[in-house]
Amino acid sequence: MHPISYFQALVLGLLQGASELFPISSLGHSVILPRLLGWDIHQNDDYFLTFLVATHLATALVLLGFFWRDWVRIVRGLGRSLRDREIAQGDADADARLGWLLVIATIPAGLLGLTLEHALRSVFASPTSAAVFLFGNGLMLFGAERLRRHAPVRRGTDYSDERIAREVSYREAVLVGAAQAIALLPGFSRSGATMSGGLLVGLSNVDAARFSFLLATPIIGAAAALKLPELAGSQGDGVRGPAFVGALAAAVTAYLSVRFLVRFFETNRLTPFAVYCTVAGALCLAIFAVT
Amino acid sequence: MTKRPALIVPAVLAGVLLLALAALYFADSAASLPSFIPGHEAGSAHHHVKHGIATALLGLAWLVFAWFQSGPSSSKPTATRGFE
Numbered sequence: 001m002h003p004i005s006y007f008q009a010l011v012l013g014l015l016q017g018a019s020e021l022f023p024i025s026s027l028g029h030s031v032i033l034p035r036l037l038g039w040d041i042h043q044n045d046d047y048f049l050t051f052l053v054a055t056h057l058a059t060a061l062v063l064l065g066f067f068w069r070d071w072v073r074i075v076r077g078l079g080r081s082l083r084d085r086e087i088a089q090g091d092a093d094a095d096a097r098l099g100w101l102l103v104i105a106t107i108p109a110g111l112l113g114l115t116l117e118h119a120l121r122s123v124f125a126s127p128t129s130a131a132v133f134l135f136g137n138g139l140m141l142f143g144a145e146r147l148r149r150h151a152p153v154r155r156g157t158d159y160s161d162e163r164i165a166r167e168v169s170y171r172e173a174v175l176v177g178a179a180q181a182i183a184l185l186p187g188f189s190r191s192g193a194t195m196s197g198g199l200l201v202g203l204s205n206v207d208a209a210r211f212s213f214l215l216a217t218p219i220i221g222a223a224a225a226l227k228l229p230e231l232a233g234s235q236g237d238g239v240r241g242p243a244f245v246g247a248l249a250a251a252v253t254a255y256l257s258v259r260f261l262v263r264f265f266e267t268n269r270l271t272p273f274a275v276y277c278t279v280a281g282a283l284c285l286a287i288f289a290v291t
Numbered sequence: 292m293t294k295r296p297a298l299i300v301p302a303v304l305a306g307v308l309l310l311a312l313a314a315l316y317f318a319d320s321a322a323s324l325p326s327f328i329p330g331h332e333a334g335s336a337h338h339h340v341k342h343g344i345a346t347a348l349l350g351l352a353w354l355v356f357a358w359f360q361s362g363p364s365s366s367k368p369t370a371t372r373g374f375e
Contacts, residue, residue, distance in 0.1 A: 082355075085362025107352060114341040226344070
């Protein structure tokens with residue numbers, strides 16, 4: 001008997017792949033949904049964490065594949081700047097500058113994740129906490145749209161990466177990257193935090209989304225890779241089959257999600273997701289209160 | 292980015308020290324760590340791998356910073372905001 005059935009793995013995988021990239025908190029949904037469906041799955045169970053490693057790894061690989069050409073350009077840019085011991089200013093080498101913005105933004109999130117993940121997970125693992133934070137995530141998205149510096153759509157002739165490289169300073173990259181740490185609280189969204197941060201530092205929705213997706217790949221991939229030995233080791237016994245199914249399902253929905261969202265944010269805002277999170281968070285709180 | 296050559300030596304020192312500390316975290320159990328190092332725990336056989344990774348990342352960041360500071364000064368006009 002598997003601790004997670006194949007059907008549960010399929011549902012949770014589909015949910016994880018989609019909700020990881022939509023700014024609605026995949027972890028929050030993975031905590032809330034089992035409670036709503038009456039499944040005996042808890043966020044702090046070892047097998048569930050091992051299962052999540054597989055679905056996160058799948059999501060990271062999909063993102064890497066989707067933005068493969070961009071990553072090749074960015075890594076080449078990083079190599080050029082290291083060789084020259086110089087990060088060219090302005091649009092002279094946007095790939096190098098974007099690459100270093102991503103590196104600098106990933107460091108604080110990585111450090112905070114490494115040091116705080118276990119403590120926060122232990123304290124805020126309950127579905128009720130996740131519902132409260134999901135509501136808070138909605139407010140965060142509303143706030144970002146309200147406090148944004150620029151119009152949601154900015155049509156320009158230059159490429160999105162050049163705009164990001166030009167408009168985001170290193171200090172702002174640190175702040176946007178550190179904002180990802182809020183996603184350690186189940187219910188707050190990593191992509192929601194980075195998109196909100198992007199809007200606050202002056203990016204348009206489409207640029208903020210692109211920066212968020214590029215930021216997601218190293219942090220999700222590294223987090224999954226760090227825990228991969230658990231999936232391969234004894235902790236993965238009995239859960240590898242469902243984890244594989246969940247990973248495949250997550251890969252499919254992650255691919256469809258990123259394709260959809262890249263186009264969605266060309267003309268749309270975070271507001272629909274803010275509405276969803278506040279309503280879903282409040283509804284879940286009400287349901288948990290009466291059940 | 293404005294070059295500050297005076298920061299090269301301190302940055303290299305910080306980077307090397309942090310990498311050495313990271314090696315200590317990987318190699319020694321929590322009980323074997325010197326008592327002034329965060330993570331020391333008497334009687335614990337646990338290895339603070341995450342502490343090690345975090346420390347190594349910080350060390351590498353300092354070394355990369357030193358590497359860029361040692362490069363030629365840029366004469367191009369600044370068009371972006373940042374540390375400059």
